[in-house]
Amino acid sequence: MSSSDPNHLPGQNGNPPSSSPNYIPAVSTVVGGSNRIIPYQQTQSAPQASNESSEESGGSLDLLGAIWRRRWWVVVSLLTSLSAGALYYYNATPIYASVAQLYIAREGPKIITDSGQFVGSSTGFLATQSQVMLSSAILANVVKNPEIQNAKTLSKEATVAIGELRGALSVKVNEKSEVMNVVGESASPEDAALFVNTTVTAYIDHTSRNRRATAGDILAIVNREKARQETAIEQLYEKMIAFKRLNGNVQIESFNKQGVLTSRLSELTNSLTNVQLELLDLNRLKAAVDKAGENIEEVQYYMQAFPTITQSLGVQGVDPELANRLSFTRANYNARKLRVGAGNTELAIQQKELESMQNELRESQLRSATQFANALIRRVEWLADSEAQLRRSVEKERQNYLDQSAVALEYVKMQSELERANKNIDLLDSRIKELAVNAEDVGNLTVTVLENAGPARRPARPVPAQIMAMAGVLGLMLGVGLALLRDWMDPRLNSLTELRASIDGPILGVIPHVDAGLARNRLEVVVAPKSPVAEAYRMIRTAVYFESPDANAKTILITSPQPGDGKSTLASNLAAALALAGKRTLLIDADCRKPVQNRAFQVTENKGLAGVLLGQISIKDAIQNAGLEHLDLLVCGEIPDSPSELLGRPQFDDLLNYAREHYDRVIIDSPPIVPVTDARIIAARCDQVLLVVRAGRTSRNAIQFASQMIQRIGTPLIGVVVNDAQKGTRSAYNYGDYGNYYVYESRKPLASASK
Numbered sequence: 001m002s003s004s005d006p007n008h009l010p011g012q013n014g015n016p017p018s019s020s021p022n023y024i025p026a027v028s029t030v031v032g033g034s035n036r037i038i039p040y041q042q043t044q045s046a047p048q049a050s051n052e053s054s055e056e057s058g059g060s061l062d063l064l065g066a067i068w069r070r071r072w073w074v075v076v077s078l079l080t081s082l083s084a085g086a087l088y089y090y091n092a093t094p095i096y097a098s099v100a101q102l103y104i105a106r107e108g109p110k111i112i113t114d115s116g117q118f119v120g121s122s123t124g125f126l127a128t129q130s131q132v133m134l135s136s137a138i139l140a141n142v143v144k145n146p147e148i149q150n151a152k153t154l155s156k157e158a159t160v161a162i163g164e165l166r167g168a169l170s171v172k173v174n175e176k177s178e179v180m181n182v183v184g185e186s187a188s189p190e191d192a193a194l195f196v197n198t199t200v201t202a203y204i205d206h207t208s209r210n211r212r213a214t215a216g217d218i219l220a221i222v223n224r225e226k227a228r229q230e231t232a233i234e235q236l237y238e239k240m241i242a243f244k245r246l247n248g249n250v251q252i253e254s255f256n257k258q259g260v261l262t263s264r265l266s267e268l269t270n271s272l273t274n275v276q277l278e279l280l281d282l283n284r285l286k287a288a289v290d291k292a293g294e295n296i297e298e299v300q301y302y303m304q305a306f307p308t309i310t311q312s313l314g315v316q317g318v319d320p321e322l323a324n325r326l327s328f329t330r331a332n333y334n335a336r337k338l339r340v341g342a343g344n345t346e347l348a349i350q351q352k353e354l355e356s357m358q359n360e361l362r363e364s365q366l367r368s369a370t371q372f373a374n375a376l377i378r379r380v381e382w383l384a385d386s387e388a389q390l391r392r393s394v395e396k397e398r399q400n401y402l403d404q405s406a407v408a409l410e411y412v413k414m415q416s417e418l419e420r421a422n423k424n425i426d427l428l429d430s431r432i433k434e435l436a437v438n439a440e441d442v443g444n445l446t447v448t449v450l451e452n453a454g455p456a457r458r459p460a461r462p463v464p465a466q467i468m469a470m471a472g473v474l475g476l477m478l479g480v481g482l483a484l485l486r487d488w489m490d491p492r493l494n495s496l497t498e499l500r501a502s503i504d505g506p507i508l509g510v511i512p513h514v515d516a517g518l519a520r521n522r523l524e525v526v527v528a529p530k531s532p533v534a535e536a537y538r539m540i541r542t543a544v545y546f547e548s549p550d551a552n553a554k555t556i557l558i559t560s561p562q563p564g565d566g567k568s569t570l571a572s573n574l575a576a577a578l579a580l581a582g583k584r585t586l587l588i589d590a591d592c593r594k595p596v597q598n599r600a601f602q603v604t605e606n607k608g609l610a611g612v613l614l615g616q617i618s619i620k621d622a623i624q625n626a627g628l629e630h631l632d633l634l635v636c637g638e639i640p641d642s643p644s645e646l647l648g649r650p651q652f653d654d655l656l657n658y659a660r661e662h663y664d665r666v667i668i669d670s671p672p673i674v675p676v677t678d679a680r681i682i683a684a685r686c687d688q689v690l691l692v693v694r695a696g697r698t699s700r701n702a703i704q705f706a707s708q709m710i711q712r713i714g715t716p717l718i719g720v721v722v723n724d725a726q727k728g729t730r731s732a733y734n735y736g737d738y739g740n741y742y743v744y745e746s747r748k749p750l751a752s753a754s755k
Helices: 045-057 059-069 071-091 125-133 136-143 158-168 189-209 215-246 252-292 296-305 307-312 320-340 345-403 406-437 464-489 496-502 532-547 567-580 597-601 609-613 643-647 650-662 678-683 700-713 750-754
Strands: 026-031 034-039 096-106 169-174 179-186 445-451 507-512 555-559 585-589 624-628 631-634 665-669 688-694 717-725
Touching (some): 059 071, 059 464, 071 464, 096 189, 125 169, 125 179, 125 189, 158 169, 158 179, 179 189, 189 445, 215 406, 252 345, 296 345, 320 345, 532 567, 555 567, 555 650, 555 678, 567 597, 567 624, 567 631, 567 717, 609 650, 643 678, 650 665, 678 700, 688 700, 700 717
Parallel strands (some): 507 717, 555 665, 585 631, 688 717
Antiparallel strands (some): 026 034, 096 179, 096 445, 624 631
C-alpha cells in the first residue's frame, strides 16, 4: 500500500506507532472534494470544543435534553390540557355582568368638639356604604320585589335567595372620586340587570328612611354643646374674680412681661454659647501655635488653614508680590545656572539678590507670625472676659425670671382657657346659622344614579383566550414535569453527560444509527467506506491509536454490559479499519456462546478457537484470512459446553502470546461482561478493554457494574464507544457533534476531485 493511499497511516509497515517519535495519528477525511490526511488532534478540536462548551452549560442543557427526549409527553399533555380547556369552555354556563354607577355625596353639619374633631366624620365611608348595600336588611327588601321573585336564576325561598343574591352582587368603590360601581352577575343577562337596579333602588330607599340624624337631633346636639361651653365660661369668670380678690397686692399686669424676660434670657444664652464655641476653637489654635514655637513655617500653615480667623484678628500675611518676585528670580537663577555654569559673575550677583529677597521674605513671615500669635492671645483673653460677663448676666436674668410669682402663671392659664371657650362659642353660633338655612336636608346622603344597569350582550365569563391560555400554561407545566419525572425514572443512559458521570474513562466515539433494513454485523468500512458510520469507525480507530501509544499494548478486548449493545459489529469494523490502515490485525471471536464473526466475514467455522484451546488444531492452522489484506480471523468454531472453563486454560495465554508476536493489533470479541464471566476471564489476560454501550438502551446500573468489574480486574479501560446514536434528532448523545464533523462533503471520485 503506497503512502498516497488515503487510509495509509504512519507505522503501517509493521512498525508500531510509538516507534516514530513525532508520530501523530491521522484520520482520513474529505475537504473541498478531495481526500487528504488531517492530524487526529486537529480533527478532534471541534468535538472537544463542543464537549467543553456542553459541560460548561451544566444542568440546563441536561434539562432541555430530557424535555426534548420526552417531548411527546409534553405534546400530549399540552393537547390534553387544551382539549380539556376547550371542553370546559363549550360546556360552561355563560355568566353575564351588568353594572350600575352611583355617585354618593355626604351633606350635613360639622360639629366640632373640644379636641378639634368634627362630630360624624369617618374614614372609609364608601366602603361602609358598600357593606350596607349588601346587608341582609336591604337584600330582604330586594327579594320581596315581585320582579325578583319571578327571576329565572333565583331561588323562590327567601333565605336562600338572599344568599344567592349576595353572591351575585359585588360593589367596587373609589374613595377619591366618591363613585360606587354595583356589579351583578347571572346566567341570564336580564336577571343580572334586574338584580343591580332593584338593589340600588332598595339602597336609596333605605338611606331615605334611616338617616343617621334628623335636623332636630343635630340642633339639639349643637345647643347642648353651646350650653356646656357657656357654663364653663361663667365658671372661669368667677374663678378669675376670686383669684384677684385673693391676690389683690400682686401686680397681675406685670406678668405680661414674661415673654420679654424669656426672649432676653434666650438672647443672652445664645450669645454665651457663641462666645464659648469661639473661645474653644481659638484655644485649640493657640495651643497649636504655642507648640509650634519658633517654627515659622508651621505658624504660617495655621494662618493659611484658618483664613477667617486670621482676617478677624486683623493680621496681614506675607506680601504676595514679594513671594512672586522671589519665585520669578529663583527660576531665572536656576535657568542661567544651567546655561553659564557656577563660576559666572552675573550669576553670583543674581545669587546675592536672591539671598536678599529670601531674607526679606523670612523677616516678613516672622513679623506676620508674631503678629498672629500676639493677636490670638489678646483675642482669647477678651473672649474669656466676655464669657465671664455673659455668665453673670445669664444668671441674673434667670433669677429675675424665677422671681416672678407662680400666681401670675396661673392667671395667664385661666385667661387662655377663657379665650378658647369664647372661640368655641363663636364656632357653635356659626353652625346654628348653617342649620337654620335648610334644616330639612341636614344629615342626608345624596345618591345620584349616574348609569343604570342594562342587559349585557356578551358574557363576562368564561373568556376563551383566558381559558385556553391557562390550559396551555398548565399543560406545558404538567408535560414538562411529567417529562422530567419520566426521564429521571428512566434507568437508561440518554446523554453523554450521564455517561461521563457513570464511568471513569474517555468516550472514544459515537457510532450513528444504521437502518434496520441493512444486514447486521456488516462491514461498513468496506461496504460503504464514505458513509458517516464508516467514518465513525475510523475515528474510533484513530482514538485507539491516540489512547494507547504503547507498542506493547496490542490485545484489545471489546465487550459490553449487556447483549445487543453492538460489540461484535464494532469488533469486526474496527479490525477491518485497522487492516485498511496497513496494520496486521487478528480478530478473535471469543464469544463462545453466540459467535457471529463467521457470518460477518462469510467464512466456515469448522476450525476455530475451541479446537485450539482443546488442542485439536494448531493456532496457525486455525487462523484464516478474512478476505482483506492485513486482516486474519480466528472464529469460534464449535460451541463448547463450558466456555468459561475453556477460556481459562493455559492454551489461551499461548494464543495471545502468539498473536502479540505476529500481529500489530489483536481485537478480541467476547460475551457481555455483566451476565457471564467469560469477558472477565479474557480481560485479565488482555492489555486493554474497550466498552461498548447502546444509546438509549444500556442502563446506568449495567454500565457502572461493568466499569467496577473492569477496575477490579486491573486491565486498563481504553475508553467507551456509544453505539446506535440517532442522527438527525436532538438526541442527548448529539451524534452531529461527532459524525457531521467527519462527513464527506463530496462523493466525487478522487480522479475528478483532483481535476
